[in-house]
Amino acid sequence: MACGSFSKAFEANMAALGLPAPTSLFSSVQAATGNLATMLSALKTLGPNATVAELIGATTGLEALGAVGAILAAAYCGAVIGSLIVAADAAMVCTSTTSAIPSVQQWAMRNGVHVPPSMYSFISRHPEVLIQNSAFRPSYAYRMRKAAAAKAVA
Numbered sequence: 001m002a003c004g005s006f007s008k009a010f011e012a013n014m015a016a017l018g019l020p021a022p023t024s025l026f027s028s029v030q031a032a033t034g035n036l037a038t039m040l041s042a043l044k045t046l047g048p049n050a051t052v053a054e055l056i057g058a059t060t061g062l063e064a065l066g067a068v069g070a071i072l073a074a075a076y077c078g079a080v081i082g083s084l085i086v087a088a089d090a091a092m093v094c095t096s097t098t099s100a101i102p103s104v105q106q107w108a109m110r111n112g113v114h115v116p117p118s119m120y121s122f123i124s125r126h127p128e129v130l131i132q133n134s135a136f137r138p139s140y141a142y143r144m145r146k147a148a149a150a151k152a153v154a
Helices: 006-016 029-046 052-058 063-068 073-088 097-111 117-125 137-153
Strands: none
Touching: 006 029, 006 073, 029 052, 029 073, 029 117, 052 063, 052 073, 073 097, 073 117, 073 137, 097 117
16 A cells, blocks of 8 residues: 555555445545444444444444445454554554464554454454455455345354
């Protein structure tokens, strides 16, 4: 990804994962971090198997995420966390699966964001939200939609 503005880098990272990044929610570090905090707070209440649609229903201001309502909220939050890190800290380059969790922990501490243990677990299973050259990035949104669909059937 070429260096550039936060919003362009954030949007490019989300696009690489096959997910939208509404500029009304993610145009700056402050906006993205604030909206992520809202999402994580709702996710904590709703549980790790909640969908984005359930997240939208439990909050205000996240309606722009309606296009991804069918995927797991943890999947979208994981992508947002990864995109925040990639876009906000160009000096930090995640190149291996072993650096994913320490990178998230470092970012969360620096930015005062509480990331629940369930999200660390999710990111350890899906480090492609951080690793720019991961072969799994292009299929991320598809796999997360399938996981949410499987949840709906169960």
